[in-house]
Amino acid sequence: MKKIRELVAGGLCLLTVLGGLTGTSAAATPKPGLSWQDCGDGLQCGSMAVPSDWARPGQAPITLGLAKLPATNAAAGHGVLLMNLGGPQAQISAFRQPAFQARFAELRQWFDIVIFDPRGFEASSGISCPLPPPAESDYVFPDQAAFDEHAEQNARFGQACATTPLAGKLDSWQVAHDLEAIRKVLGQRKLDYFGNSYGTVYAQAYADLFPGGVGRMYLDSVMDHTEPSLRNWLGQRARANERTLHRFAGWCAAEPSCALHGRDVLAVWDELIERAERQPIPGGGTTVSAKQIVARADVRSERR
Structure with a gap:
């Protein structure tokens, strides 16, 4: 601080x-x-x-x-x-x-x-709002059908709150x-x-x-609301996160205290996501999906 x-x-x-x-x-x-x-x-x-x-x-x-x-x-x-x-x-x-x-x-x-x-x-x-909010999407969807379903839920929720x-x-x-x-x-x-x-x-x-x-x-973590296109905004966010991942991999290769020092960090990441896509990974009394891992990494990258 x-x-x-x-x-x-x-x-x-x-x-x-x-x-x-x-x-x-x-x-x-x-x-x-x-x-x-x-x-x-x-x-x-x-x-x-x-x-x-x-x-x-x-x-x-x-x-x-x-x-x-x-x-x-x-x-x-x-x-x-x-x-x-x-x-x-x-x-x-x-x-x-x-x-x-x-x-x-x-x-x-x-x-x-x-x-x-x-x-x-x-x-x-x-x-x-008389309806519960839809589950948080974290910008990550497995396919178009999941996105469409979430968009429909959001629309219903917004309409239910519109009379307030x-x-x-x-x-x-x-x-x-x-x-x-x-x-x-x-x-x-x-x-x-x-x-x-x-x-x-x-x-x-x-x-x-x-x-x-x-x-x-x-x-x-200043947000740029001069960008009117959500697609462009998310694209910039994705590119920034990719650069951050590569920077972390470079740091880990040079820093002996890194838990993944001596390993290919990018390969470890890809293997983790592939494993979680096949089956959510257990831990801490719950399981974590590939979507959740990507979303949480996205938030942590933004805060850095």
Whole structure:
């Protein structure tokens, strides 16, 4: 974990997100201050109201749920670090795990870490879907029929959620306005933000809409939403992962501490996938398919 003095100040180059991020915000400013209550697992929780549609702030509000890990060294405090580690998905439930909190122990020496469930997720209201979501695909399908079935399940799920108050109001333009409201209600002059993966999209939108509010931002695994084609985006991702695999093989060949040192790493990988395609590999009380191995390797490569 990088220390605060290593966090990039001011000059971090942020990519511009696609369509709809231009223009100014027209919304009521929340009153400063937020009431925090102990909610277990070392967290303090609070909530705030924001418009369901920032383009029409007079409509019925929704609730954003927030949680805070207080700084362990309050005397050296640098204020609030707002954090989103990607998804998009709920954040607060993950931070209830002690092992997860331990990852950010160093940052907590300087910051109150505040996380929020993005609109529609868990502690934040607005979405109620009557159907369970389809199983995660991880971009990997064994054949066209499996892809078509997953696409159909996704379509049914999306239609079932379309009647909720936030239908069509879950994009990064809306969440960027939520971030500005959070900044104000926390009484922060600038927004200091730690974002990973999809969490970087919110930061990109915020920087485009509210450049004067940008403080220190650390963005990891930045997603490029200037690419409108999913096929092209996945193609770039696949090529990057292939390069990463070859780089790892080269490192392993030169590093005696590598568990596969002295072996052909690329051949080991191919053999593993072929074996898992024939029959899922048992381990840890479960089995792992070739699809799951590729998908998990894909995620780990992205985070590196």
